Amino acid sequence: xxxxxxxxVMQGVFLFSALIxxxxxxxxxxxxxxxxxxxxxxxxxxxxxxxxxxxxxxxxSSFGILPMILxxxxxxxxxxxxxxxxxxxxxxFMAEFCPPKLYKILKPATNLMAAIPSIVYGFFxxxxxxxxxxxxxxxxxxxxxxxxxxLGIMILPTVIGLSESSLRSVPRSxxxxxxxxxxxxxxxxxxVIMPAAKSGIISSVILGVGRAIGETMAVVLIAGNxxxxxxxxxxxxxxxxxxxxxxxxxxxxxxxxxxxxxGVVLFVFIxxxxxxxxxxxxxxxxx
Amino acid sequence: MSKISIKDMNLWYGDFQAxxxxxxxxxxxxxxxxxxxxxxxxxxxxxxxxxxNDLVEGCRIEGDILLDGKDIYKSNTNVNTLRKDVGxxxxxxxxxxxxxxxxxxxxxxxxxxxxKKELDEIVEKSLRDxxxxxxxxxxxxxxxxxxxxxxxxxxxxxxxxxVQPEVLLMDxxxxxxxxxxTAKIEELVTELKEKYTIVMVTxxxxxxxxxxxxxxxxxxxxxxxxxxxxxxxxNPKKKQTEDYISGRFG
Numbered sequence: 001x002x003x004x005x006x007x008x009v010m011q012g013v014f015l016f017s018a019l020i021x022x023x024x025x026x027x028x029x030x031x032x033x034x035x036x037x038x039x040x041x042x043x044x045x046x047x048x049x050x051x052x053x054x055x056x057x058x059x060x061s062s063f064g065i066l067p068m069i070l071x072x073x074x075x076x077x078x079x080x081x082x083x084x085x086x087x088x089x090x091x092x093f094m095a096e097f098c099p100p101k102l103y104k105i106l107k108p109a110t111n112l113m114a115a116i117p118s119i120v121y122g123f124f125x126x127x128x129x130x131x132x133x134x135x136x137x138x139x140x141x142x143x144x145x146x147x148x149x150x151l152g153i154m155i156l157p158t159v160i161g162l163s164e165s166s167l168r169s170v171p172r173s174x175x176x177x178x179x180x181x182x183x184x185x186x187x188x189x190x191x192v193i194m195p196a197a198k199s200g201i202i203s204s205v206i207l208g209v210g211r212a213i214g215e216t217m218a219v220v221l222i223a224g225n226x227x228x229x230x231x232x233x234x235x236x237x238x239x240x241x242x243x244x245x246x247x248x249x250x251x252x253x254x255x256x257x258x259x260x261x262x263g264v265v266l267f268v269f270i271x272x273x274x275x276x277x278x279x280x281x282x283x284x285x286x287x
Numbered sequence: 288m289s290k291i292s293i294k295d296m297n298l299w300y301g302d303f304q305a306x307x308x309x310x311x312x313x314x315x316x317x318x319x320x321x322x323x324x325x326x327x328x329x330x331x332x333x334x335x336x337x338x339x340n341d342l343v344e345g346c347r348i349e350g351d352i353l354l355d356g357k358d359i360y361k362s363n364t365n366v367n368t369l370r371k372d373v374g375x376x377x378x379x380x381x382x383x384x385x386x387x388x389x390x391x392x393x394x395x396x397x398x399x400x401x402x403k404k405e406l407d408e409i410v411e412k413s414l415r416d417x418x419x420x421x422x423x424x425x426x427x428x429x430x431x432x433x434x435x436x437x438x439x440x441x442x443x444x445x446x447x448x449x450v451q452p453e454v455l456l457m458d459x460x461x462x463x464x465x466x467x468x469t470a471k472i473e474e475l476v477t478e479l480k481e482k483y484t485i486v487m488v489t490x491x492x493x494x495x496x497x498x499x500x501x502x503x504x505x506x507x508x509x510x511x512x513x514x515x516x517x518x519x520x521x522n523p524k525k526k527q528t529e530d531y532i533s534g535r536f537g
Contacts, residue, residue: 171381173377173379173381174381174383174384176339176342176377176381177377177381177382177383177443177446178383178393178397179339179342179370180337180339180370180374180375180377180447181370181371181374181393181394181397181446181447181450182366182367182368182369182370182371182394182397182398182450183367183393183394183397184367187397191393191397192383192393195384195385196383196384
């Protein structure tokens with residue numbers, strides 16, 4: 001009888017713990033949308049999303065976040081172009097070519113990369129990438145390309161970790177099947193193992209995109225932060241996230257609501273990315 | 288005539304000796320069956336014939352294995368060419384997760400065939416030879432994992448045939464299949480011996496006696512007895528062989 005009651009209590013504890021996380025995500029959604037959507041309606045969704053002027057302190061003030069939307073998209077695309085090939089090739093190397101001794105160093109190193117606080121990445125970029133960029137393109141060196149390179153590095157652990165584990169989970173029988181046909185190790189990896197791990201690798205890229213688009217503290221240090229549509233890859237850029245963090249401290253009234261609405265837009269982006277991720281996962285488990 | 292000659296071969300996995308002084312002649316265009324209880328070394332020997340054991344860490348081999356009189360363990364042997372000449376079918380059907388067509392075309396492409404028309408011909412011929420063409424000819428672009436296990440195994444046989452091997456190694460090719468699929472594979476194997484030399488590991492005594500021309504009985508890493516299948520099953524020379532065949536152990 002006593003054991004049964006304890007079991008019931010424990011079940012309650014587990015349920016409560018599970019509910020906390022569900023509750024938080026629900027509360028986040030409610031507060032974000034409650035804070036941001038009324039402003040969007042009032043200001044006009046089209047003017048808000050597609051307006052290219054962001055000048056909160058003008059009278060009348062304008063809150064067009066197109067420069068930030070484009071900034072986030074451009075920077076993320078750049079990060080993917082730089083980080084994904086390096087990340088996938090690293091994962092292939094680690095899963096199929098790496099000598100065990102080197103692996104013992106490489107694996108903890110990539111794990112550590114994921115654990116470094118983003119502000120540290122930003123500081124690193126400020127010290128290293130920005131001066132190089134200044135020599136290369138003139139200006140301050142804080143621009144879109146700098147942000148792309150930094151984010152390309154920052155998404156590496158995500159891409160590497162997930163790609164490697166999906167490569168490792170490819171059944172060994174595919175490998176032996178290919179080798180038994182007289183294929184080389186390299187050909188087997190490229191033509192059989194990698195295609196078999198395709199959906200895992202694509203998932204890793206999508207998660208990398210999520211990481212790049214949501215990154216804030218590192219980007220704010222090195223991107224220049226001008227709220228205008230960047231004219232070239234070496235123009236300064238402001239993203240959705242940095243827009244919020246730059247102005248939230250002093251914003252009030254309509255300005256503050258506009259920043260929350262910026263957060264809503266970012267949130268919708270993240271929801272879409274996660275939806276895509278789940279779709280691919282579901283397809284994978286069906287196949 | 289012997290296609291493969293194994294002479295006084297010893298094999299170790301690390302410190303464990305898996306094969307002891309094995310000698311065996313494998314005749315051309317006939318079916319040789321390896322029988323024996325689990326862990327007796329028959330799979331180990333078959334994997335040595337196309338050097339798949341090279342992929343096992345700590346595997347060491349002494350003695351000679353001659354294919355057409357040439358030592359396949361000589362340092363100048365091209366392992367990829369060897370594996371093209373000595374094809375292999377595994378216990379679990381292991382088609383690649385791609386279309387049926389690409390499964391069959393994978394081997395020829397690996398060995399340099401690029402011409403689309405030539406590939407089409409190879410694919411059709413291999414599937415016909417593996418007696419599965421009629422079942423899949425309209426579904427060549429279908430994923431090979433979506434068909435039944437018995438069909439998958441014949442796809443794997445077709446895939447092995449597509450690189451035009453001389454020898455076909457089959458490691459318990461029917462143990463994961465239902466009786467009807469097994470019967471189809473057995474029938475196929477007897478047809479294939481016209482063109483290929485076949486070595487087959489099996490746990491199934493009836494299968495060995497039904498299908499094979501020669502049999503080698505393995506026990507604890509030794510070949511206890513080998514020879515003509517009919518003679519061995521009707522009149523085994525060794526007591527151990529008799530006990531195993533009659534199901535007294537194993």
